[in-house]
Amino acid sequence: MAPTVLRLLLMLLALLPTIGLGNNAAIADTDSTPAELTIANRSIFTFHATFLGETPAARAQRATAVIEEALRGTDELKVSIDPLQNSYLVLLGNRRAFIVSPQDLEVSGGDTRVAAEQAAAVLRQVVDESGEARNLHFLLKAFGLSALATLIFLVLIKGAHLARRKLRGRLPQLMRERARQIRVGQMPLFDMQFVYRIIDRLLSLFYWVVVLLLGYQWLSFVLSQFPYTRPWGESLNVHLLDLLRYLLDGILQAIPGIAVAILIFFIARGISGFSRRVLERMARPGTLNWLTEETLQPTVRLTSLAIWLFALVMAYPYLPGSGTDAFKGLSVLLGLMISLGASSMVGQAAAGLILTYSRTLKTGEYVRVGDNEGTVTEVGMFNTTIRTGLGEVLTLPNSMITGSVTRNYSRAVQGRGYIVDTVVTIGYDTPWRQVEAMLVAAAQRTEGILDTPKPQVFQTGLSDFYPEYRLVAQAVPSEPRPRAELLSLLHANIQDVFNEYGVQIMSPHYLGDPAQEKWVPQDKWYTAPAKGQSADEP
Incomplete structure (x- = not known):
């Protein structure tokens, strides 16, 4: 009898708007904040609308109080649903637990009866678990x-x-x-x-x-x-299954894109190998003047880099996650980094290409760049490494080399060697033929200087007080003696030869004729602390 009376009262309240009593009583407020009905860690239903003057929060609070009060009793509770116009009553025993209205489903959509039956099923589970919790x-x-x-x-x-x-x-x-x-x-x-x-x-x-x-x-x-705690355990299993399902779906969805990307990379690899073989054939003597043995390797690398960059751009849309915000953010970050450092990087790379294809210098040659000279050990894309005769290793930016005068001492020599030259100034009172002969003799005494081609002496200038003589010779290719060490030995031999013949070297300046000629006799060559052969020894 009681449930019938309850249903009649509810129907009367629902009909009030039609007879002019409380026109706004049954109007759903879809803008109200949703409230979730949770009992014993189980979510039973979520209220979205104001119904019969109660907000979703009030409806959830009232339903919680009714259900908890019923669960504390000892009577056997039966959960059922009963239609009420377009809504459904969810009954717990002889009491109304809550009402499922169509307005509660306007956001998510769905059938009101199905939603009520699902809520009733969860409530039955709560009732059963409440009994289990009191069962020792x-x-x-x-x-x-x-x-x-x-x-x-x-x-x-x-x-x-x-x-x-x-x-x-x-x-x-x-x-x-x-x-x-x-x-x-x-x-x-x-x-x-x-x-x-x-x-x-x-x-x-x-x-x-x-x-x-x-x-x-x-x-x-x-x-x-x-x-x-059973809802927590069930949620753990659900989360694990959802994670596995998500990973499996992601793998299956990514397989076609990965296959296309792999195919693109395989094609790029084949084209790269084909281009390398073509360039090797074109580098043979008499084919292309600019493609030589020195420029073949960088040309192959640049061609391969261009092919692989093009392949990466083509394969990018097919890579898993390429359309996500993380990939987009990473692309923006890389673009910003490249734009900030591109000015100097591109300039150095362009200078490296100029040095490579203009063949200004190459590995093994002895060069002078500005105030730095030494043997080229590596010509890279961004810088060039030079080893000096003093044991130093200099790293010069390629842009500096292209912007300054480069003297190459190895390019005009016969074989693998380098040019050795030095300048002396001798007074006009010394015959120039004698000076040239003494300089050639000093070069011939220096171990490491070639006899062929023969050392040459050039008069590079006639100054106010003395002529300038430049000795030019070529180092022995088979002896990789540092140029600084060879020059030191050559200068020592020049001093010895000029002292032997009593000729005064006027370098670096000449102000006037001294009272005595400035030259060192042979018997004083090894004055202490110098060590060597004494003057009286044969």
Whole structure:
């Protein structure tokens, strides 16, 4: 009798707007803040509209109070639904728990009856779990199952640890056996120490993944045994399944794009190899003047770089996640970094290309760039490395080399050598033929200077007080003596020869004829602390 009276009262309240009583009583306020009805950690229903003058929060609060009061009783509770015009009553025993109205489903859509039945099913589960929570036998069984699950979890963890330790113990022996099989001649193909570290880390990673998965399943099982924490355990399983489903869907959706990207990269690899072979044929003598043995390697690299950059641009839309905000942000960051550093980088790279294709200098040549001179050891894209005769290694930016005068002492020589030159100034009272003969004699005494081509002497200037003589010779290619050391030895021999013939060297300045000629006799060449052959020895 009571449920019938309750339904009549509710129907009367619902009909009030039609007879002019409270025109706004049953109008749903879809702008109200939704309120979720949660009992014992289970979400039963979410109210979205104001109904019969009650806001969603008030409806949820009232339903919570009614359900909790009913659950504290000892009567057997039956959950049912009853239609009320376009809405449905959810009854708990003989009391109204809450009402599901069509306005509550305007946001998500759906059938009101289906939503009411789903809410009633969840409420029945709450009623059953409330009874289980007060059942001592059920709780003892839950504790027993949890203890058994904990014991199994610990045994599995211990087994995984023992398996890991056993595999790590056998790993060195397996690596040694495989190292004997994977060889090229007598040389191992892989560094087994490096491979061992990689495999050991992968094994540790696999071990911790297994531990985390076992711990996750143990926690989900234990929480599912108790009524109050059962929703948490079920949500853990749902989250894990959702994660696996998300990963599987992502992998399946990414397979076509990855296949297209791999195909593009394979085509780029084939085109790169074909272009390399074509360039090697074109680099043969008599084909192209600008493509030589020196420019072949950088040309191949530039061509390959252009092909792979084009392939990357083509494959980018097919890469997994290329349309996400993370990829877009990374692209913006890379573009900003390149734009900030492109001015100097592009300038240095362009200067490197100019040096390469103009063949201003190449590896092994002895050059002078500004105040720096030495042997070129590397011509890179951004800078050039020069080793001086004093044991220094200079790194010069390519833009500096292209912007200054470069003297190449190796380009005009015969074979692999370099030019050695020096300047002396001798007074006009010394015959120039004698000076040239003495300079040639000094060059011939210097170990490391070629006899062919013969050293030459040029009169480069007739100054106010003395002529200027420049000695030009070529170093021996087979003896890679540093140019600074060779020049030092040459200067020493020039001084010796001029002292032998009593000729005064006027460098660097001449102000007037001295009272005595400034030259060193042979008997004083080895004056202390100099060491060497004495003047009276043959």
